[in-house]
Amino acid sequence: MEQRQSPHPRWDEELCERLVAGDEAALRELYDEFSPLVYGLAARVTRDWAAAEDISQEVFVRVWNDPRAFDPARGTWRGWLGILTHRRAVDWVRRAAVGRRRTAEAAPPVAGPDPEEAAVAGSVAKSVQAAVDDLPAAQREAIRLAYFDGQTYRQVAETLGIPEGTAKSRMWTGLRQLAARLEAEGIEP
Amino acid sequence: MNDGHAAVTELLGAWALDACSAEETAAVEDHLAGCPSCAAAADRLGRVAAGLATTVAAPPPARLRDAVLAAAVARRPAAGDEASTGYAAWVERLDTLLERLTPAQWRARVIHDLTVQDLVAHLIAIDGLLVAQLGAETSQHPAELDGTLPARRSAASIGEHRGRPPERTRAAWRAQADRLLRDARPNTPGDLDRQVRLSDPRLPQQPLRTALVQRLFETWIHTDDVRVLLGGPPIPPSDRQVALIAAFGVRLLPAALRLAGADRPPRSARLVLVGPGGGDWVISPAVQEAPTRPPDATVTMGALEFCYLLGNRRDPDSVPHRVEGDPVVAATLLRAATTLGCD
Numbered sequence: 001m002e003q004r005q006s007p008h009p010r011w012d013e014e015l016c017e018r019l020v021a022g023d024e025a026a027l028r029e030l031y032d033e034f035s036p037l038v039y040g041l042a043a044r045v046t047r048d049w050a051a052a053e054d055i056s057q058e059v060f061v062r063v064w065n066d067p068r069a070f071d072p073a074r075g076t077w078r079g080w081l082g083i084l085t086h087r088r089a090v091d092w093v094r095r096a097a098v099g100r101r102r103t104a105e106a107a108p109p110v111a112g113p114d115p116e117e118a119a120v121a122g123s124v125a126k127s128v129q130a131a132v133d134d135l136p137a138a139q140r141e142a143i144r145l146a147y148f149d150g151q152t153y154r155q156v157a158e159t160l161g162i163p164e165g166t167a168k169s170r171m172w173t174g175l176r177q178l179a180a181r182l183e184a185e186g187i188e189p
Numbered sequence: 190m191n192d193g194h195a196a197v198t199e200l201l202g203a204w205a206l207d208a209c210s211a212e213e214t215a216a217v218e219d220h221l222a223g224c225p226s227c228a229a230a231a232d233r234l235g236r237v238a239a240g241l242a243t244t245v246a247a248p249p250p251a252r253l254r255d256a257v258l259a260a261a262v263a264r265r266p267a268a269g270d271e272a273s274t275g276y277a278a279w280v281e282r283l284d285t286l287l288e289r290l291t292p293a294q295w296r297a298r299v300i301h302d303l304t305v306q307d308l309v310a311h312l313i314a315i316d317g318l319l320v321a322q323l324g325a326e327t328s329q330h331p332a333e334l335d336g337t338l339p340a341r342r343s344a345a346s347i348g349e350h351r352g353r354p355p356e357r358t359r360a361a362w363r364a365q366a367d368r369l370l371r372d373a374r375p376n377t378p379g380d381l382d383r384q385v386r387l388s389d390p391r392l393p394q395q396p397l398r399t400a401l402v403q404r405l406f407e408t409w410i411h412t413d414d415v416r417v418l419l420g421g422p423p424i425p426p427s428d429r430q431v432a433l434i435a436a437f438g439v440r441l442l443p444a445a446l447r448l449a450g451a452d453r454p455p456r457s458a459r460l461v462l463v464g465p466g467g468g469d470w471v472i473s474p475a476v477q478e479a480p481t482r483p484p485d486a487t488v489t490m491g492a493l494e495f496c497y498l499l500g501n502r503r504d505p506d507s508v509p510h511r512v513e514g515d516p517v518v519a520a521t522l523l524r525a526a527t528t529l530g531c532d
Contacts, residue, residue, distance in 0.1 A: 040247035082239025172202025
């Protein structure tokens, strides 16, 4: 999917102002730009298409209803939508796990876009993917299990057979390395 | 605090990946609220984590788009709908006032030489210009597009209604307003974006949502006229309505300045509207916006006063305002604002 840098420097801020003003065209623009990101992420984490649709709807209704919760000084719409979506998707996974006593191993092999298989187009996605690929395998795996499978660091530790402290530090180190590399490339995720 | 700090630093990576327990997440966020350095680090890691999402983007089914937009607008109406509901509210208020008028009050002069009945007949003419563009049967658009169209329509309607029972004028206005609200109701998300002419056909065409703001605005102004006649307390528009009306004025001021011939040379002015519904804009009659130099003047005034000015219910010289910079540019701007209203 096409995922590019924000269309122009003040785009994120202006879009926020238009949403605050109740401009429905701004919501359509936001949806058209980022629905693949929101839906794809929700589908990957939940591995459930219906849940991905529900989460996408919740996320866009939420930003329409309360656009001021987005702070342009702290990041981009892409980042904010990613955060909102991921949290909902992870909540869904954990609720489902409680309901079904589902473990990561027993997760049904429901089709979903897989990071390895996803068509990684767009400059941001390509840079992020390249940076992830260059992480040490131990960090990459910890981040993958947490972010894309919705595991807690305790579950990650269990899955990988490592101490919890190690799981936490692999996530922290890996993310910092990703941040440094993307910042060096001038990419603001 | 130090303990909390160390524990939070250790959890920050997991927190950014939403990989903490609910209790830990709450503890981290409590700490972040009071610790700017951790908050900055957390924002940075959170942005990176969210960036991972770009690698799994996948297009949703096409039907999801309409479902999402409908759910959003059902939760919080779009501005166009705010205009419709606001217009409907003012129609209701004006109708309530008119219902109680005595025959003498119907004949009382309200503004200029117009009686209440004349004002309502005027509204029938001007609302009708939009109805004609929306209605299926009378969809053709008035052919004459010069600036005298609204005045001629208005004069014809006033002439037609004089001598009729006022009750019939009220009923005709109300029925047409209800029809306008029906016809303007969006069926699909893009409906409020369709281009229509405003009451002054010389102004550039505008989205229907903007035309509805104009109807809201004019109906409020005339409700206020009748209210003044009856000696009641002011019923100001809501803060959101003030914002909509102010934005309407700001949007059309460049065209109003061009119509007034105030675009040679194009001088720009900053307009600062204070109070609820206010804002801060730079207005230039230039078609190609190139605000490379600072505005020639800054005009500061109350947002609600600006709405009255737009309605030509304030004198541009005496309305409370403050000018910095070129007084001629400021005066031209204020005079142009009064031409966007309604008489």
